[in-house]
Amino acid sequence: MSKASSLRPKSAVQTPQRRKAGYKVAGTTADGVDILQPKAKPSHFTVREIRTALRKLPRTGLAGHVLAE
């Protein structure tokens, strides 16, 4: 595992629509931080398109910085 890849905070739990004090939780990182859904909406692409782009990164070979183990 490269140093760069170890610096990506690893997500441990994908919890659909979990809530925390009125906030929607998008997921939880391996170190236990609940990442909350933003209130601003993307304007150039959808969340699905972002997920697709992220999934493609390891396969493209361009994503040396973000490759998960």
Place this chain on the structure above:
Amino acid sequence: MPDSRDVFVNCPFDDAYRPLFHAIVFTIVRSGFVPRCALETDDGAENRFNKICDIIGQCRFGVHDISRTECDGSPPLPRFNMPLELGLYLGAKKFGADGQNRKSCIIFDREQYRYQRYISDIAGQDIHAHSGNTAVLIEHLAAWLRHRSRDRKVPGGRVMAQEFEVFQATLPVLLQGHQLDPAEITFGDYTAILVQYLTQG
């Protein structure tokens, strides 16, 4: 009552400041909070001042960077949007009802005591100097968020600064498919990409 994990971001939004703005947003999201700022809606029909007031009223925390309070242009005049919004925030804390007095904020400048030359009435507030350095800013902001929210899960600033560098290097690759430059994406785009990046396994 302000939302307990909303953080108002009051800083310049120009190209030169963008790395620091992104560092602030990254730190807030990575620490488990929600960044809020005037850029979150792009509605020309909405009065900007009213929009800022609404967001300030909803935020428990605030990050203010007054480092750009300097003379510019011809004739040279100071930029005062950031001190104005800092004043609004402090006024809401002082005079607001329904839990507004629980507001807390961190103030950044380039140098620790520069503010005394142009806004000395905030003497007594703890001003943090970032020297234009994203890693320094992230370290101060993470420590402050951990302390003020009493949330011990907020990660350390030094590790977070390294994670930020990796994310920033990844961003152009993610945007290639859309033929977009990182300078073209909106605040909403940046936070959406960041949240997915942090939560996708």
